[in-house]
Amino acid sequence: MSAKANRHEVVRPERILVIEDDPGIAVCVDMLLSTRGYACTVFDNGAAGLAHLAAEQVDLLITDLRLPDTTGLDILAASKAERPDLPVILMTSYSSLENAIDALRKGAVDYLIKPFDNDEFLFAVERVLAEQRTRRENRSLRRSLRRAYGERTIIGESDGVKRMLAMIARVASTDTNVLIQGESGTGKELVAQAIHFGGERAERPFVAINCGAIPSDLIESELFGHVKGAFTGAVSTSEGLIREASGGTLFLDEISELPLNVQVKLLRVIQERQVRPVGATQTYHTDTRFVAATNRDLRAETESNTFRADLFYRLNVITIQVPPLRERGGDIELLARYFLERHCRRLGMQIRGMSDEFVAFLREYPWPGNIRELENVMERAIIMAEGDTLSLDEQFDALPQATQARSGPPATEGDPSGPMSIEDYIRHSILRYQDSYCDRDLAALLGIGRKALWMRRRRWGLMKDRGRAEDMQLDDQMS
Template sequence: MNHSNLKIRARDERILVIDDDLGVGECIQCMLRIAGYESAFVTTAAAGLERAQSEAFDLVVSDLRLPDRSGIDVLRALREAGQDTPVILMTSYSSIESAIEALRTGATDYIIKPFNNDDFLYSVERALDEQRMRKENAMLKRSLKRVYSSRRIIGESEGILRVLDMIRRVAASDANVLIEGESGTGKELVAQAIHYASPRAEGPFVPINCGAIPAELLESELFGHAKGAYTGAVAASEGLIREASGGTLFLDEISELALNLQVKLLRVLQERQVRPLGSKHTYATDARFVAASNRDLKQAMEQGLFRADLYYRLNVITIHVPPLRERGRDVEILAQHFIEEHSRRLGKRITGMSPAMRDFLYSYHWPGNVRELENLIERSVILAEGSVLSLEDPPAKGTTAPAPGTAGEFLDRPLPVEEYMKEVVRRYQDSHSEMELAAMLGVGRKALWMRRRRWGLYRSGDSRREGTGKGDLKRSA
């Protein structure tokens, strides 16, 4: 080993050297010190693993053959302990098989002794540079996710600023969060913002709508199933709870979860373990649970439709997302944002909206909240012929939302949201399709169908009435 071309330069990285040959180890330490690195030297795998677990090192350089374990064993033990520290393996007894095994196990490099000092230092520098780049990329990715998530929650109203403040305060913890708000207010955006602002940002964000999947399928989706657990289960599934481990599981429309599944979910929250359908084994999960509901869960609990113990387990932190009608100037800020977003996507040059359109935004009740507003703006941009959106554009005349005047007699009268939705359905069900009605109200077609059944509202000429038939309502021709 020659020491030519070595330059002394102060560095921040620490390197752990493991070699049972004292002479080689001391020579490597000297070379690293001259190159500006701080290092520690041990002669056994056990001593190396003990140092690596108790101290912070940026790189491990280990001999392949050690008196107690191999260098590959050291590498495996580090990975099993969750450490991603790069490892360079050295050996005097090279073989293709050992080199392949070392690299497959995750070694950063494989060096044959005796080696040239410059080549060795180049390998060290490359391993440290790659590790530094991985860390910087992870930090950049996390930063971009946080910026992206926080920017999507747009508004300046007092209510939305409270929401953003709550997101900032709860993100760092692992506490369960319950997000309350009407349909279309942006509850999933709040859940995403919590996730991406948390230490779990690099983990998965797994959303599931508990009201969109039949109960018999939802159990398998959430908890997983063993192979052969039921007809058609040709392979095992880990389920979304386990899939979200290390990240966040977002349970949207949690109020729609069947009571028997509420019991199973409660057990997971208490024990942090999940048992797949048809399996005798339980598996640990490290998912954070964020739930959302557009119904009053406390009222559902009092009615026996939602378990009290599950409610209190989920409701550690509550975030209330205000409806759009209570957000004042936010409706115009959001509308302008959607105009810019959809104009850019569609290649149009829409600069703003007419005064009449702006007045409409402020006077309309917005039962579908932000989702309905975006729907209206997108359609308006698509069909607009000029550079300014106006009430003359077809969407503002009823395709998405009733225009002022046609429903003004009840738009301006304060009504509970459910009563308002019922009135909209009563007035527009014969002139709009099921899809248009659902978009107008900011709900899914299944939710609309269930509400119409409950209210006893049917289209003219529809022979089906409450209790007279099953299945969906006919769409008007």
């Protein structure tokens, strides 16, 4: 086996369930598997074996074809109903090609004739487990890679982003727990993914959970797992996300939302590297790296006793601060162009760029929703675009309510004080200046096109008092 496989077995020995009623063969199989580092459990009847299968996680099932209370084919059928992906090897003393074909057709992965050679037996077991391990790791890796490198990446050249990237590079190669802090929408999960995929755990699972999105009565079983029947609704055994992430990284987003009773249990897992599923009597070793994120001040939460101080110190070995978008200067235009290209490609639209006025607005808007808000604005603007360039007048309805930053008519007595939205600004200016400027000059003064000015007037009932024929002619021109 490879070094990675050996390390995997040390982290969590693969568990093999054996159902064999011959005491001599049962002892021999148990000894062979145990000396290879597998966690082997042996039963001499089908009922006990199936009960164990329903209550515990199993990586491979080996069963005799003839048992005192059932048959191996019945065990195979029951296991497929309970765990469809569980590989099953059947053993028999009766060399029957018909039975072998029937077993393989019903889902068995191999068929051994007793008495078998020890090396032949171990080769079959190790081959099946290696294939199972490869499938499991490939599924996790594909899922993780899609999330981390599908179309999302950390973009930026500001000093704050450079400092953040340097810290990510420093901690990625370690197993240290990390706390990521930053406002909502700043990209904290991207930082967690960069930490995971930048280190030695990159080929192992990256598992993420939003602690605030799971009901408080379910979060414990989601994290730690549960055995079948542990509570109402637990119709099957669940391994839990901590054990699923073993060897890799578990990202705990919105960690401040974790209930206090679950915080206690999580602290024990971090300290002892052992996890006990809900309703179980057995504990399991786990080699999971924990990366947590929050938009709150966890230190203040500990002072108000809403977050455990001991868990905070365990998670806060290294802190990475994600800067808000308003502090990232030129990164706003870089991100906007990235989202423009990405969503045009996804939507099949041809937008070649953004007007200077549109870019100026993006730069000066404070972006309280950070990168998430910017991406949403860019997607809406692309969908609403009428030409091949995003311009401010055409994208009026796509833009967020923001402080008016563009140049406009000089302030005069009676102007509202304080920040105004773009809509308020244009409405106020039309009311104040429409009798002093012609439409062409007023549109130029507001920085919008004549069509946009006309549409605003019509929407707000501010059309100039013209004759019916002139209005109809203007409507035809603007349609």
